[in-house]
Amino acid sequence: MAKEKRKSKKKKDKKKGKKNKLGVKNSLVNNINARKKKGKSRSKKKSKISKKAYKKMQKGWKR
Template sequence: MAKKAKKPAAKKNKLGVKNSLVNNINARKKKGTSHSKKDSTVSKKDYGKMEKGWDDKDKKD
């Protein structure tokens, strides 16, 4: 019987986490190299949109 091919692991970035904006932010926080609010690379508007998306995911389950 042929072996099933394993699903390749998600690509990880240099911080060692799956590539996504939220994962990158949280990994930098853990590492202690996060940007200050002044140097933030994510606008309040975009972060608000992300948060709205999180709510939708919770409702699907």
């Protein structure tokens, strides 16, 4: 009796970023947009992001 080789089907694991409680990949822009869609946006007064950090982030966006 010959042993049959079993071919195991391996799923290709694509590297995906972990999703947070909003259901989006962790990034500042994704978090802001997800909060907007859910209606949980913060006012500018209660913002957790400094103006300086936000401007620096915008410079990195491709236009």
